[in-house]
Amino acid sequence: MPILCELHASARDLVQSFGGTVRAANTLQAAAQLLESDPAETLVVIGPDTPVGEVLRFAATLRLIRPAVGVILAREYVDVTLLTHALRAGIREVVPAGDAAALAAACQRSSQISMSLLSTVATEAPQGRDGQIVTVFAAKGGCGKTTLAVNLAVALARQSDRRVCIVDIDLAFGDVAISVQLEPAKTIVNALPMAGHLDETGALSLLTRYRANLFMLLAPTTPGDAEKIPASLIGELLVVLRTIFDYVVVDTPAQFSEHVLIAMDNSAHHVLLTTPDVPALKNLRITLDMLDLLSYPRQIRSVILNRSDSKVGLNLEDVERVVRWPIAAHVPSSREVPISINKGTPLTLANPGHPASQAIARFAQQRLLEPGSAAGAAAGGRPARTKGRRRSG
Ligand SMILES: Nc1ncnc2c1ncn2[C@@H]1O[C@H](COP(=O)(O)OP(=O)(O)O)[C@@H](O)[C@H]1O
Ligand SMILES: [Mg+2]
Structure with a gap:
């Protein structure tokens, strides 16, 4: 009207x-x-x-x-x-x-x-795609979720025929926009009037373009707006976005909120992050138990060890023994990572040959892009067991 x-x-x-x-x-x-x-x-x-x-x-x-x-x-x-x-x-x-x-x-x-x-x-942005949602999570802040989500999205968007969107559901403290020095054209809060009847045109109107084939749905910037976003709206957004994009990478807050669980419900791949320190490893172990309790399929799970070469007295065997899960990728620690964030250009873009960029690109290649990979097998959809969880709970 x-x-x-x-x-x-x-x-x-x-x-x-x-x-x-x-x-x-x-x-x-x-x-x-x-x-x-x-x-x-x-x-x-x-x-x-x-x-x-x-x-x-x-x-x-x-x-x-x-x-x-x-x-x-x-x-x-x-x-x-x-x-x-x-x-x-x-x-x-x-x-x-x-x-x-x-x-x-x-x-x-x-x-x-x-x-x-x-x-x-x-x-x-031709619609009718059957994109895969990849949720990046760690129950401890500062593990590198945002760094990994942004660089993973860049790595996935490297092929020009592939369309990728990052969704920042760290609603109160989201820093995807600032980490790439992007002024949000719109944020998730602009989706509120469309709740319950969101369509592709509405979803497209919420995005901020970062590169030709890389878009972002950014977290609210005004204090107090985060509380206005119901978890159901995140589910609705993700369902629509995966019909527009090949990959939707979700950056999360450091706690198991209802919003995070809805993202996980809709994900074809759960990427869990840890650093080689005892509190982060303990939190990862709790996260893995929690995901088992909630009956999320184990085959869609990958654990990435960030800052893997930090000399902190724990070696790879120690890490795998504590978390009882194989490490799918090791992203080395490098001062180039915070430098790239301060400059506003993700390392995978600024320096694709850097060992940290290569580790992320390899992970994207092997675990997310390969036909028949765990993510491919789950076909981007909602894991069957979690539908049951939602029904019963
Ligand atoms: N591999 C790495 N090497 C060095 N610094 C890193 C690495 N990964 C992340 N960081 C730094 O750690 C800090 C926290 O990362 P961030 O991605 O914001 O974590 P989270 O989103 O989990 O809170 C940032 O300053 C980032 O630059
Ligand atoms: Mg973050």
């Missing part, structure tokens, strides 16, 4: 030309809020009484952040100067105020442009 921004009663004619089906906003700020709450909206009509300078600034900003949204301006007087400024700001059409037919035609043309812009995005 289009948004109509008009200060005064002269809006009546405009409203009538839509058959009364508009959402009214008294100010451009209110219009911006309506847009914010509805990522699927594609049309804003601005009436003749809104100051032209504000309109131009509004349209110019909107063109950058929501290019699929059309702005149509109704004015008492339309002259060449106004048209030139409007054109520069990205306003789609300027129509004479009170000319309902002209407004209706302009709205129709704008809708067609919006549809074609949205379908370009959609064809760029």
